[in-house]
Amino acid sequence: MEKDIKFFTNGKRIDGRAIDELRNIKIEVGVFKRADGSSYIEWGGNKIYCAVYGPREAYPRFLQKSDRAILKCRYNMASFAVEERKRPGPSRRGVEIGKVTQGALEPALLLENFPKCMVEVNIEVIQADAGTRCAGITAASVALANAGIPMKELVPACAAGKVEDKIVLDLCKEEDNYGQADLPLALLPRRNEFSLLQMDGDLTEEQLEEALDLGRKGCLQVYEIQKEALKKKYITEDVLNE
Amino acid sequence: MSSVLSDIKKDYIISLLKNGKREDGRGLNDMRDLKIELGIANKAEGSCFVQIGDTKVIAGVKCETGAPFPDTPNQGVFTTNAELIPMASPDFEAGPPREDSIELARIVDRGIRESGAIDFQKLVIKEGELVRVLFVDIHIMDYNGNLFDAAGIAAIGALYNTKMPVLDEEGKKTEELMPLPMKKIPVPCTYAKIADSILYDPSMEEESVMDSRITATTEDNGRISAMQKGDVGSFKKEEILDIVRRSKVKGDEVRALLKEKFSEMR
Numbered sequence: 422m423e424k425d426i427k428f429f430t431n432g433k434r435i436d437g438r439a440i441d442e443l444r445n446i447k448i449e450v451g452v453f454k455r456a457d458g459s460s461y462i463e464w465g466g467n468k469i470y471c472a473v474y475g476p477r478e479a480y481p482r483f484l485q486k487s488d489r490a491i492l493k494c495r496y497n498m499a500s501f502a503v504e505e506r507k508r509p510g511p512s513r514r515g516v517e518i519g520k521v522t523q524g525a526l527e528p529a530l531l532l533e534n535f536p537k538c539m540v541e542v543n544i545e546v547i548q549a550d551a552g553t554r555c556a557g558i559t560a561a562s563v564a565l566a567n568a569g570i571p572m573k574e575l576v577p578a579c580a581a582g583k584v585e586d587k588i589v590l591d592l593c594k595e596e597d598n599y600g601q602a603d604l605p606l607a608l609l610p611r612r613n614e615f616s617l618l619q620m621d622g623d624l625t626e627e628q629l630e631e632a633l634d635l636g637r638k639g640c641l642q643v644y645e646i647q648k649e650a651l652k653k654k655y656i657t658e659d660v661l662n663e
Numbered sequence: 664m665s666s667v668l669s670d671i672k673k674d675y676i677i678s679l680l681k682n683g684k685r686e687d688g689r690g691l692n693d694m695r696d697l698k699i700e701l702g703i704a705n706k707a708e709g710s711c712f713v714q715i716g717d718t719k720v721i722a723g724v725k726c727e728t729g730a731p732f733p734d735t736p737n738q739g740v741f742t743t744n745a746e747l748i749p750m751a752s753p754d755f756e757a758g759p760p761r762e763d764s765i766e767l768a769r770i771v772d773r774g775i776r777e778s779g780a781i782d783f784q785k786l787v788i789k790e791g792e793l794v795r796v797l798f799v800d801i802h803i804m805d806y807n808g809n810l811f812d813a814a815g816i817a818a819i820g821a822l823y824n825t826k827m828p829v830l831d832e833e834g835k836k837t838e839e840l841m842p843l844p845m846k847k848i849p850v851p852c853t854y855a856k857i858a859d860s861i862l863y864d865p866s867m868e869e870e871s872v873m874d875s876r877i878t879a880t881t882e883d884n885g886r887i888s889a890m891q892k893g894d895v896g897s898f899k900k901e902e903i904l905d906i907v908r909r910s911k912v913k914g915d916e917v918r919a920l921l922k923e924k925f926s927e928m929r
Contacts, residue, residue: 452805453719453750453751453804453805454805454807455717455751455752455753455806455807456750456805466705468703468704470750470804471750472750472805474749474753477753495749495757497748499704499721499723499800499802500725500798500800501704501706501707501710501723501724501725501798501800502704502723503706504706506727506798509744509746509800510759511757541749543748543749543750545748545802545804547703547721547723547802548704548705548707550706
């Protein structure tokens with residue numbers, strides 16, 4: 422997959438960032454009327470909407486759990502979100518991302534409060550530019566908070582990776598396509614545990630440790646942005662109501 | 664919405680309509696606030712965000728090349744697809760396209776195709792062999808009534824917003840970009856019939872109790888390029904003509920906003 426690309430110039434990356442620098446992230450809370458909770462995230466060139474429904478009765482009924490709610494996560498990419506048109510409808514990639522998203526978010530939620538119910542998370546990618554799953558999880562966590570789903574903590578996500586044998590934070594498109602490794606992570610900040618971990622590429626044990634540390638730092642920065650977005654939403658509303 | 668609830672709602676909406684009023688305070692011929700934003704997804708060759716009240720729709724255009732249909736060797740190919748994604752409403756489910764989304768896509772498609780809004784002959788690269796293939800994909804993000812107009816406006820907005828690579832004789836992409844050969848701005852206007860009132864731009868509540876609806880697509884010159892009656896009820900001739908007359912006026916208002924957005928783009 423490697424290609425002749427110069428990943429670093431004067432210590433700066435292709436898009437001018439430092440090794441441990443995130444792309445610009447902007448989160449908006451409560452962007453849809455129908456959904457119980459919603460959010461919009463712009464992360465570098467990614468544009469992603471998220472809508473949450475529930476808790477409501479789980480269907481089909483055989484999916485119901487008598488002691489807790491189930492969490493359904495659907496990740497979908499618009500056909501026009503990428504350079505080559507993507508065929509509309511579910512893809513194997515999308516199904517897998519939905520599954521790992523569920524695994525990343527579920528440990529933060531108090532689903533045992535809602536037996537026989539389901540909570541649905543819909544992630545819709547309108548523009549894709551590397552790192553959509555992390556941006557999706559980040560947005561989904563905020564939308565879940567907006568929906569009032571009881572949770573222990575927010576779940577920020579961020580990728581680390583390796584290009585030209587250097588560990589970098591939040592891969593951009595070129596680094597993702599032609600770099601040496603990609604390690605998307607989601608963090609449960611209060612427990613200090615990872616709830617999303619995927620890796621492809623090639624890392625030594627030392628590099629993995631370095632990447633996990635850097636990824637954790639990135640997640641903590643994302644966590645601050647999530648909290649700010651939620652505060653902005655609710656603090657302004659409170660002030661207006663007074 | 665459960666049928667008991669919608670019966671109560673229906674009585675309420677009808678009693679308001681008897682006095683020429685609507686639940687949200689609009690007149691029978693008023694549209695909710697319309698917002699149009701062009702170029703919101705830059706991986707798409709063209710894109711458009713449309714908001715009517717709380718209904719939000721995004722349309723994107725992708726351009727490819729391919730073989731023409733055997734019966735139209737001298738025309739480009741145009742496909743419209745709509746997705747009622749579960750994000751937009753608690754009642755939408757994932758899965759293959761439902762009747763509703765297919766009808767929606769086909770109404771939008773006809774409005775654009777039949778108006779001759781696109782000069783399909785200019786989309787030919789090599790007659791009978793290679794033509795441009797246009798995909799318009801419409802995503803419903805937040806469903807609060809009147810998807811037809813929102814989707815139709817978003818589609819035409821995205822087409823006018825499109826910048827596609829100029830192709831050489833072999834059909835290879837060059838660096839240069841060009842707009843689509845657009846000729847007209849068709850605009851759909853949807854009317855709901857409730858009891859004996861006919862109202863423009865039905866809200867979700869109005870749609871849930873309406874007897875029937877008509878979408879009429881008009882062009883700049885006042886011509887009608889597509890119509891579709893939907894749902895169960897029926898219309899008198901006078902009602903249909905009334906809808907067409909009103910569609911021309913309302914269509915022109917929407918067109919004026921679209922033109923303003925198109926001129927800002929250049």
